[in-house]
Amino acid sequence: GMAELGETLLARTRYAQLRLASVAGISLTDAAVHLREFVIDVSATGLSAQGIVDALHGDGIDPGVVVGECELLVCVTEVTSQADIDRLVDAIASAAASAASVHTASATAALEQNA
Numbered sequence: 001g002m003a004e005l006g007e008t009l010l011a012r013t014r015y016a017q018l019r020l021a022s023v024a025g026i027s028l029t030d031a032a033v034h035l036r037e038f039v040i041d042v043s044a045t046g047l048s049a050q051g052i053v054d055a056l057h058g059d060g061i062d063p064g065v066v067v068g069e070c071e072l073l074v075c076v077t078e079v080t081s082q083a084d085i086d087r088l089v090d091a092i093a094s095a096a097a098s099a100a101s102v103h104t105a106s107a108t109a110a111l112e113q114n115a
Contacts, residue, residue: 013076019089043070046099055095
């Protein structure tokens with residue numbers, strides 16, 4: 001019934017929070033217990049929240065709603081599976097890693113140019 005649904009939503013939301021927080025450059029904006037929705041800070045990824053949305057839309061993934069330049073509201077529903085969450089996390093991690101490698105390559109090129 002409703003109690004099981006609530007427990008499922010709490011568990012899946014917490015799973016999503018922990019998985020996303022494990023991605024380099026991603027942090028939770030607070031440590032509160034959330035039911036369904038929570039906000040992540042992507043500022044340390046080298047991408048804006050809109051940049052992540054744009055990168056993931058190409059793969060058919062809707063990562064959430066942009067609520068700030070570097071903040072993304074993520075929603076987990078009763079139909080969101082663990083596999084869906086894992087796919088989201090893997091896609092965000094890949095986008096962040098790509099941004100980091102582009103940033104590193106640009107910084108290396110700038111250093112070499114100044115040498």
